[in-house]
Amino acid sequence: MKIFYSSPWVPAEWIKAHGFEPHGIWSAAADPTITKPEGVCAFAQQFPAFLKTFPHTALILTTACDQMRRAADIADRSQARVFLFNLPATWQTPSVQQLYLSEIERLGRFLVKLGGRAPPPEELETVMLEWDRRRQTLRDLLPRVRPRQAAELLMKFFDDGTVPALLPPTPSRGVPLALIGGPILQSQLDLLDRLESVGGGVVLNATEPGERCLLPPLPPRLPGQRPIVVLANHYFAHSIDVFHRPNSRLYNWLATRLDERHVRGIILSAHVGCDLWRAEAASLREAFGLPVLLLDEHEIRNVGPRDLTRLGAFVESLR
Amino acid sequence: MNAVLRQLTLEEWDSHYAELARQGLREPAYGGPLRRHVEQEHDLRLSQLRFDPSPAALRLWNFLLTENHRLRIARFHGDKLVGAMKDLGTVPVLAYALPGVRAFYPDGAWWTPCLMECSDRLLQQAETLGIDASFCPVRAMLGAFENEQHFPLPDLLVCSAGAVCDDFSAIAQRLEHRGHPVLWWEIPRRRLPEPGEASCALPGGLFAPQAQVDCVREELERIAVALGILAGCELDLPRLQNGIREANRVRAQLGELRHAVYAAPGSPLPALEMLIAEMLAIHFCSDREECLEILADLTTEARHRAQTRQFIAGENAARVFWINPVADLRAMNLLEACGGRLCGTDFMFTHALDLIPEDLPGLDALARIALADPMAGSALDRARRIVLECRKSRAEAVVVSRIPGASHCPWETPLIQDFVREQMGLPVVEVEIPPVCDALIPALRTRLQAVMEIAWSRRTI
Numbered sequence: 035m036k037i038f039y040s041s042p043w044v045p046a047e048w049i050k051a052h053g054f055e056p057h058g059i060w061s062a063a064a065d066p067t068i069t070k071p072e073g074v075c076a077f078a079q080q081f082p083a084f085l086k087t088f089p090h091t092a093l094i095l096t097t098a099c100d101q102m103r104r105a106a107d108i109a110d111r112s113q114a115r116v117f118l119f120n121l122p123a124t125w126q127t128p129s130v131q132q133l134y135l136s137e138i139e140r141l142g143r144f145l146v147k148l149g150g151r152a153p154p155p156e157e158l159e160t161v162m163l164e165w166d167r168r169r170q171t172l173r174d175l176l177p178r179v180r181p182r183q184a185a186e187l188l189m190k191f192f193d194d195g196t197v198p199a200l201l202p203p204t205p206s207r208g209v210p211l212a213l214i215g216g217p218i219l220q221s222q223l224d225l226l227d228r229l230e231s232v233g234g235g236v237v238l239n240a241t242e243p244g245e246r247c248l249l250p251p252l253p254p255r256l257p258g259q260r261p262i263v264v265l266a267n268h269y270f271a272h273s274i275d276v277f278h279r280p281n282s283r284l285y286n287w288l289a290t291r292l293d294e295r296h297v298r299g300i301i302l303s304a305h306v307g308c309d310l311w312r313a314e315a316a317s318l319r320e321a322f323g324l325p326v327l328l329l330d331e332h333e334i335r336n337v338g339p340r341d342l343t344r345l346g347a348f349v350e351s352l353r
Numbered sequence: 354m355n356a357v358l359r360q361l362t363l364e365e366w367d368s369h370y371a372e373l374a375r376q377g378l379r380e381p382a383y384g385g386p387l388r389r390h391v392e393q394e395h396d397l398r399l400s401q402l403r404f405d406p407s408p409a410a411l412r413l414w415n416f417l418l419t420e421n422h423r424l425r426i427a428r429f430h431g432d433k434l435v436g437a438m439k440d441l442g443t444v445p446v447l448a449y450a451l452p453g454v455r456a457f458y459p460d461g462a463w464w465t466p467c468l469m470e471c472s473d474r475l476l477q478q479a480e481t482l483g484i485d486a487s488f489c490p491v492r493a494m495l496g497a498f499e500n501e502q503h504f505p506l507p508d509l510l511v512c513s514a515g516a517v518c519d520d521f522s523a524i525a526q527r528l529e530h531r532g533h534p535v536l537w538w539e540i541p542r543r544r545l546p547e548p549g550e551a552s553c554a555l556p557g558g559l560f561a562p563q564a565q566v567d568c569v570r571e572e573l574e575r576i577a578v579a580l581g582i583l584a585g586c587e588l589d590l591p592r593l594q595n596g597i598r599e600a601n602r603v604r605a606q607l608g609e610l611r612h613a614v615y616a617a618p619g620s621p622l623p624a625l626e627m628l629i630a631e632m633l634a635i636h637f638c639s640d641r642e643e644c645l646e647i648l649a650d651l652t653t654e655a656r657h658r659a660q661t662r663q664f665i666a667g668e669n670a671a672r673v674f675w676i677n678p679v680a681d682l683r684a685m686n687l688l689e690a691c692g693g694r695l696c697g698t699d700f701m702f703t704h705a706l707d708l709i710p711e712d713l714p715g716l717d718a719l720a721r722i723a724l725a726d727p728m729a730g731s732a733l734d735r736a737r738r739i740v741l742e743c744r745k746s747r748a749e750a751v752v753v754s755r756i757p758g759a760s761h762c763p764w765e766t767p768l769i770q771d772f773v774r775e776q777m778g779l780p781v782v783e784v785e786i787p788p789v790c791d792a793l794i795p796a797l798r799t800r801l802q803a804v805m806e807i808a809w810s811r812r813t814i
Contacts, residue, residue, distance in 0.1 A: 100761055
């Protein structure tokens, strides 16, 4: 059975260890016929009807934002196969860390109810180590391929956990840019090609599921420590996202990479109705002293002519 | 036989005030004619409002409109100021339990563009800081922090995070990026306990897992420590229990006022003044003792009017349950103008109306109150409480007032509408109220009148 999850901070390893196929929602084709009420985020709008489009699956939503949380209210009313994962917004205290661990355990009970099998610790650890190895492969590959290809590798990893063994190097050219923001769907990856066509090269993909969502290597397990605790602590300590309060971890993560990669401009991609990302445009500009272009993701579709002209003008001004 | 009391314009209040003064009206230090708020503070919106004619309402208005001034005086006398953000009713209980500490909600600046008819330019200022009209009018708070022309900057800024609306969370984060440090605390999204999971009863007939209550209690402990450091004395159990008792006195008094007004055959007080009176519950408008007296005055007035059958809206007025606060106060005047009256409300802080359990350790009790926040749980939980309240208050119609740009409204409004219709068959109308709604008044009036007419027509069925 496929289990779709809507946030990179829901451990796919945990789903896999229960005997299910974890799939990031970013690769799922959205239903283009859904009408979007005013003020509703285009990403979140697909969730209430998701299980009708994808029957015989289950859906894990999170409390990362109000829009998704409330989409779960609607989805939950008619569907029993929806799990709302409580992702804490704060990250400074042990009590919140405990809350995160308890949510992972609760998710485990949900998966068992769906017919999954509670994994013995050693099985979970095996899956964790395998996922860790795949992440390492990805980390090695990403700097060597074009932005579009890198984004597709990440998309694929978050879709079904797979990574290719080896790829020929195809380095990126153009004005070095960072693409920052929330969820990007498979159908929106043309944005990266379009950027290249106007002379921009994305050297940092900090969208979702971008490089930002790729956890660092797992630490060694301490004697007596349960694998699930290692997993929870690792995710909790290394989740980098806009909804955190404060979201200084996001800014620290960006600061290092923007500097290392000599980024000259930021493209901030935000879905219409996404307050959390949209509000960061001015702060990003102030924090890094770089030009920021706010790109509205109107719908689940490709870059239109108007946006392409804006992107072209933005890159031209950075040359 | 009903006597219908007429609401007064600002001009009419001028002469009414003079007459009351001649008759020996006694007022607190912040008292005076309403007109001065227009002339001195540029609260231009007052010229467009209709007010209750009682001295109790005058005192309420003066209390509300002098809050920033009173906060500055308090600071001058050495009080510490806490800016509580978003939780609407929890952190102020902690703050007022300490000597020399006052808490207020910078969120309250969302009414400033209305009161000043946008002459404050707070919304434009927020826009220059990257927070445009796609965000809820609470973005005015950002401008107020920047220009320091409204409330004094707090000594400590506290904000709940987690199950809160995105607009507010994003704006508060922007505030921190602008150099205003925020002490964040987690309020998890409330969920139902699972079978076999330790469960906790919350005020308002809700339940949450014990683990969530424990988490929030620990978060509030952090806030209590920070407040104690600010105050220079520990927020110990006796102080906290006393603070809870005092907060409950206010809540109980507000409960009496709501009963006196909403259960009366006609409406003894207008919707506008009731909105403001209810708002006092969240942080006592920066003066807990005075707040209590004001609510007591209003209750006395309401009871007297009910006994003498003097009503702002008569017995024929449609009984309306109102959901969400309005960004433009003038919208509340429309209710009576269209033939309606309030019989119940959910202004997004029903958890600040519920009594805080006094038989529990203080922080545990407050954690339960915080988790009972209607905005922290599912919209269906909120809809269920609304239906219960509608039944109790014999509501004949429901108005859902949308807040422009608010992240929760597009999702919860249709859910609440559908649920109320399914469960009660009541007519429900949705209106959206911007900070100055003048241009929309014909449309708002038409929508409200339509729902009143449906309510009246159902009486004969």
